[in-house]
Amino acid sequence: MTTTQTAQTAQTAQSARTTRTTRRGTLPLLPSAHPLGEQLPAVFADDDFAQRFVSGLDVVLAPVFTVLDCLEAYFTPSLAPEDFLDWLTDWVGTELDGTEPLWLRRHAVGSAIALHRVRGTRRGLSAAVELAFGVRPEMTESGGATWSARPLGPFPGTPRPSLHVTLRVPDPAAVDPHRLRSVVAAARPAHLPFTAEVVATSSPEGTQ
Numbered sequence: 001m002t003t004t005q006t007a008q009t010a011q012t013a014q015s016a017r018t019t020r021t022t023r024r025g026t027l028p029l030l031p032s033a034h035p036l037g038e039q040l041p042a043v044f045a046d047d048d049f050a051q052r053f054v055s056g057l058d059v060v061l062a063p064v065f066t067v068l069d070c071l072e073a074y075f076t077p078s079l080a081p082e083d084f085l086d087w088l089t090d091w092v093g094t095e096l097d098g099t100e101p102l103w104l105r106r107h108a109v110g111s112a113i114a115l116h117r118v119r120g121t122r123r124g125l126s127a128a129v130e131l132a133f134g135v136r137p138e139m140t141e142s143g144g145a146t147w148s149a150r151p152l153g154p155f156p157g158t159p160r161p162s163l164h165v166t167l168r169v170p171d172p173a174a175v176d177p178h179r180l181r182s183v184v185a186a187a188r189p190a191h192l193p194f195t196a197e198v199v200a201t202s203s204p205e206g207t208q
Helices: 003-021 048-069 082-091 102-110 112-117 122-133 177-187
Strands: 138-141 163-169 194-200
Touching (some): 102 112, 122 177
């Protein structure tokens, strides 16, 4: 993917997020849970002008009261409004770019805590890449583990730290390699230098 295509993808993601964040507002005929007219001194209870004046403010405050009454749902990934969910994805540090389908964004927010607990591990890196691209990556690293009945045995792995991540997809041109590197950089063990590549899925023999 070229630099121009990458910029266009980022611009599309930002436009989609901006469109979603402009949906918040008042709802027609939404009643206020706490009408201001009922809170006025008794002398204004039968004052038609005073009641009509504050009823206009009820239209503005009704959505605020509704949000506060349902605040718990706003922080529940499966129930949060779509525009608020986009804010949650940034708040919990998900590796998303804003163009993913709604169900995936909800899943990412819901699983963010579990992913942060394994961040910097092989399991955490694999889960982060799979969440972002829908494909489990192949990983080759320099580390290793072994055991020996005798002391002074050879160390496992290689002395030079390294990490290589390969993402196999049917159409490599549809995957932004810069985003893959960004996801890997955020979820890898901090001390490991890394490389990442996107390659085509190998076809079975005899097929094209």
